[in-house]
Amino acid sequence: MNNVLMTCLVGGAIGLGVFGLIRALLPSRRSAVSTVAQIDALRAAAPASSPAAPASTDLRSRIGQRVAQFYLQQGWEQRSLRADLAVLDRGWEGFLATKIILAAAGLIFGPFVFALIWQLGMGSNPVIPVWMSLICGGAFFVLPDIEVRRDAVDKRKDLRRVIGAYLDLVSMNLAGGRGLPEALMAAAEISDGWALLRIRNCLADARITGTSQWVALGRLGEELGIEELQDLSVTLGLVADDGAKVRDSLASRAETMRHRELAEIEGAAGEKSQSMLVAQLLLCAGFLVFLIFPAAMRVFQV
Template sequence: MTAALLFGALVGVGVFWLIRVFTRPRPGVAATLARIQRGQRSMTPHTTTAYERARGGGAMDRRARSAFAGLADRLEALAAERGWELGQQRADLALMGRTRGTHLATKVSIGLGLFLLAPFIWTVLSIAGVPLPPALPAVVALALGVFGFFLPDLALRSEARARRRDMRRSVGVFLDLVAMNLAGGRGLPEALVTAASVGDHWSLIRIRQALANARLYGTTPWAALGDLGAELGLEELEELSGALVLAADDGAKIRASLAARAATLRRRELTEAEGEEGEKSQSMLVAQMLLSTAFLIFLGYPAVAQLLRA
């Protein structure tokens, strides 16, 4: 009886908060200012792939995306009103080109889906005649719901780590290009814009957008690079911004500094790649040792069994 009352109260609280989320919130001053600031950072914050542009979808898919977008918008307004900054996840979301509302909507959707999966399976098994204790689906549903709620955080962290590593490689190439443009006689602002315009990789697009916004807002390009590094959680861009500020108008020193930083980034990437390969080699060695041990146990078990019988 106590367990039933407890689980009923938890379900009631969950339904109450779900209704609160789906009801249209009244955005306050904090929510409005947060949306304005997000709109000022970039007019196109998300770089779509060719697959995303070519993907169509039926009416059911469009309705599902529309409902998901509505939930994300409500959660975005709720997060702005409550002041939820999400800590390190904010930089990861900015790096992946996602909003807080989209991330929170994903967490709620996956958590709710896994929460409802356990009662569904329990119902199917009960209809099939499989005896199960009544309290089991509630415990499993809570565990799956919590796991599903935090699963997008783990996926976001892994994706952001890989994308931040890719961004660091692009920053090293960008520094080499800036140094070459400076050696060709261009000024520093022009060299930055030219180096960011050589390709359509998503990282160069983000840098190009930051430089374009700096020109519109009347700020310096190196300040824009520092703001982009702070937004994405990329220390290399912040250090580059500080170095450009200190270097001032001395072009020769800027070229030497940029070349040294590019070489440092390449050495760091090479060291990290060697470390990852070493970890993979160790993992393969452990797997081979386990297989060899299992094979030896398989060969020796009949003889040991015969000795024990004797």
């Protein structure tokens, strides 16, 4: 009975793996955005393939390029993950190469762990190393995603805090008599921090290309996954010609962001205080058990 059950489980797992492999290799229906991105990628890669351009010999770069091209062909856009990488200022191809290399290391790590367990005499089933290899490979493949999303959350918090102060600076520059484009650039030049540096580079690129600065801020917000910058772009586009309305709108938006940040800080402090309370209760319970245990042993004469 156990052999039949094991055979069914192994057969089902193999069938599911084959189905997933076929589904991954078959091209899916791509959106218009992914199609345009593929055309742009091919156009950008054309000069690099000319004889004058040096070929890349880095194995990690080649792996990243191959996997990125495969993602593009399948139509896997991964917008949220790309936004997290943009916030962390990390490349998409390098990230994909890291995932593949870690997955390959996981496939080797699983049987290695089984070999150690087998040497201790704790396992002899030949199916175990296959499962451990697949589990370790999948876990190692997902680990970079977890790290990127965790770091991106913290960095977005810092960016939102800087945006609130930036809006106050823009409002003060407008009150001082400057126009909106000059106020946006002057407020971004107040510091060389990474957040204001990204905003300053965005505004400088908009000035060079002739794009409206609030439109450039909206694109930056879409790239980084910051809703506040996208809302700011829409607001500035609506009231860009009225200086008083712009100043009042920026001041109210900065105040709203400060209140939201304060609420998040208070919520985090409340969670930490609750966790500390639970830890203190557990400590008290353990101390009571330590005091009552000898007396209970004497009463029950154990």
